[in-house]
Amino acid sequence: MSEDEKTPAREVIADYAQAHFRYFRTADGTVYAQRKGHPVARPIRSQGTTGSHRQELMVGLFRDGRGVFNGTALKEALDLIEALALSEDVQPVHIRVAPGFDGATWLDLGRNDGQSVRIHPTGWDIAIPDPREVCWRRTQLTGELPLPVKDTDSKGIDLLLRLCNFATAETECLAIAWLLGCLEPSVPVPAPFLTGPQGAGKSTGGRMLVRVIEGMSGDLRRAPKDEENLIAAVAAGWVTALDNLSHMTPDLSDAMCCIVTGIENVKRALFTDGDVYRVGYRRPLLLTGIDVGVIRPDLAERLLPLRLERPKVRRTEAELWAEYAEALPVVLGSLLDLAVKVRAVKAETPTDLRMADFARLCAQLDAATGLGALTAYRASVDDLNDDVIEGDLLAQTVLKHADTIEPGGAQRMTSTEWLHCLSRLYSSDELRALPKGWPTTGKVLSDRLKRLQPTLAARGVLIDTGRTYEGRYLEMTRTTTPPPHEQEQAF
Structure with a gap:
């Protein structure tokens, strides 16, 4: 055959690729390749160590x-394939959990054969998803899960709770609710914060919860020093677990709020003049630590405190994790059984809690099992409000002033007048200096009170803003309904 009659190498590669792979693009324009009949997709430009x-x-x-x-031939062929794929239909890719057809949800087991769990209204089963229904994206953080065991009669949940050192039954049911939330691709869940005395097994308990969803390779990580690295770690996995937090900067606190409820990050694409790429993420988050100091109000609404106690009998790491690995298939099977049971019941969505989707999940869990998860969640939110108030002198001063207002009454002043009023109240003794961080202008005070609004409202104090022809004002109202913790004490 003459040189002119030979098929160019790029055409051989392109024909082979289109015969064996399906190419499509995501909403951000990234082109993925998916072997026909297999649910795992890879970016065609990826150079990752997990296989490009x-x-x-x-x-x-x-x-x-x-x-x-x-x-050169490979590059030319992939350039052509990428250009052709840009005209294909848009399809999303998912990490670990994905929505399916007819109300089903898929859980990626991380297996090479593509077997996944399909959770549907009548039960769950193990199958290889149709590539046009679910496309999995794998990274180094995607661990392999064992095949779950069917018909466990809740035995796995009991095994998991026995291995963890949760202090109360309320804490246990909140941990179960969080695990169920991790199986929901569209439900934002609050971040569990495992606390307790030194030696309570917070890190071990955190690993056990994470590995139910991420497999035995799932682990805890130190909090990155900057938001960019945190976003990269979060976007590459499903559950992000940060260990041994002792201090939380405002930037880290804001980043955690975004992780829990979801946000999109836009950056300039490398080696381009004006192109950008988008990274949208909303992930389950887990934290451990003895104490992180002052908690900001917006993060407090997104936390789920889980308290642990010191175990009475100590065991070696090898014994503990060998038992856990043996129990994991049963634990996962029991969690899937419970997920089906919970999704089958209907419950009203509580309208007074920030994380309304998780509150409804707790209500469904209560309707299915009678555990009392919603009551425990309300109590945890109330405890966190107390923590916010105890760490904020301005909030304490506002509540002290509110005690002088009759129930149902209101008081209106400008922000500058409120600043003088609250400053005088705090410094009733002229020798008492204002603390560091105290508002210095009316604008700063107004901004701080806006951030404290949910916390103060939970204690029966409403802060509202408005404008008249004379200018802007802040209005403080004391409600006639007692705060939740006072209602509980009344009983």
């Missing part, structure tokens, strides 16, 4: 006897 499409294409060509091709 370029590598699997080279291996396929070699094993099928098509030959070994140089880098």
